[in-house]
Amino acid sequence: MFDFHILLFLFPAGLYFCFKRLTDATIFIVMYGLTSMYFAGVMVRLILVATPAVCLISAIAASATVKNLTQVVRAKSQAGQSGSSKGTSTTKGSSKGVIDNSQPFQKNGAMALLLGAFYLLSRYAIHCTWVTSEAYSSPSIVLAARGAHGNRVIFDDYREAYFWLRQNTPPDAKVMSWWDYGYQITAMGNRTVIVDNNTWNNTHIATVGRAMSSYEDEAYDIMRSLDVDYVLVVFGGVTGYSSDDINKFLWMVRIGGGVFPVIKEPDYLVNGEYRVDKGAAPKMLNCLMYKLSYYRFGELTTEYGKPPGYDRARGVEIGNKDIKLEYLEEAFTTQNWIVRIYKVKPPKNRW
Incomplete structure (x- = not known):
């Protein structure tokens, strides 16, 4: 309509x-x-x-x-x-x-x-x-919204993130993200991506979905096999931007589970419901996508009268505020937290 x-x-x-x-x-x-x-x-x-x-x-x-x-x-x-x-x-x-x-x-x-x-x-x-x-006047990389007083607010986080990638990462760096942002990273960030909008190999997309929906240590092995240097996620919990990776996450689970049976969608649901608060499934609270999206978010107050870690896009307080990363480290987060970039740590010396 x-x-x-x-x-x-x-x-x-x-x-x-x-x-x-x-x-x-x-x-x-x-x-x-x-x-x-x-x-x-x-x-x-x-x-x-x-x-x-x-x-x-x-x-x-x-x-x-x-x-x-x-x-x-x-x-x-x-x-x-x-x-x-x-x-x-x-x-x-x-x-x-x-x-x-x-x-x-x-x-x-x-x-x-x-x-x-x-x-x-x-x-x-x-x-x-x-x-x-x-609704359709703004390009997909420049977001527009209305402020509390009716004024127009512009979110330029995508270009900010791609500029950072272009200026602060090696020219041969490989970036893993969901396929939606592949063309943008390639064109504006001038970096190689694992999957993009023209990836026809469903197994390749499913591998990225499996990495995002796995525990951090399991995802690290997958990323090392893909030779990934950086991971980019889109997060709307601060601004209320609903088209972020958390809202797309179930598709990552479904596509990944369609190729790799180890990924099962019911493991991320509670009574058939998709949640990110305290009632969320343990697998959901500890998967890579959840940790990368909500890292340090539990310390942040996003709205007056709401507790720290209140997700404005979902309208709930997140269930896991004590997130620690072992195999990745935060490299860059844009001004409004819409785009977050993490660097994959090199493997530890076993000797």
Whole structure:
């Protein structure tokens, strides 16, 4: 509803009008609309593919509706004028005059429907303008929000982190993160990543998911096998940014568990519920992703009247505040804690 607005209702109507007049063009439009909507339902990012089809089919419905209502208004007006000019001297004319008594009501109804249609279309235009200016105007690496007093607040943590990577890490350093940020790290940080948005090898992505969902010592062995130098996580507990790695973590577990049976999703849930507070599962409280996201967070007060370690994105106090790292060390955390970078320690000398 947020993206399509009234098009959710116009789209089925447009399909109806297309089926009424089946031609090669309308058959193509119908197939395009139905297949794109199906795949958009399967994968939300494909809504970009469905948008042109939805707009086109909805426009057919709006055009046909306005055209039909306009014809009703014009036809009744012409019929009324012709009836008054011919008079009602004959029986046939008098019966026609009786029928024409309902014409003003039909005309008024058509006019009301026309006004309603134009009102809804104008509201749709206003909604699209607002969504474009507010929700989709900021690039994904520059976040915008409204402050307590209604002022616009800009979070530039992504660029801050990528600049730090480019300036403070060796040129051949390898960075492990979830695949969402692979392109950004490569383009803006100029560093090699383990997985990115174009990684088709599901086993490779599952290996990163397994590392993130394992205990630190187990994850360390995986990272050493991948030759990882730094680990980057996105965390929104300070700012309330909900699209962080903690909220994506269950997908890391599911993808990792799909390839490596040792990772089991129920181990991270409590009564089927995903939690990060004191009631969270022990596996969840001690996995690598949890430790890297909440390291030193238990000492921080994020909101007035809330205890230290209050996660603003989840609205709870975290369950593990005494986090210690053995195989990784904090290298850099951005101003608003949105991006956190950790360095993988070299293996200890066994001699």
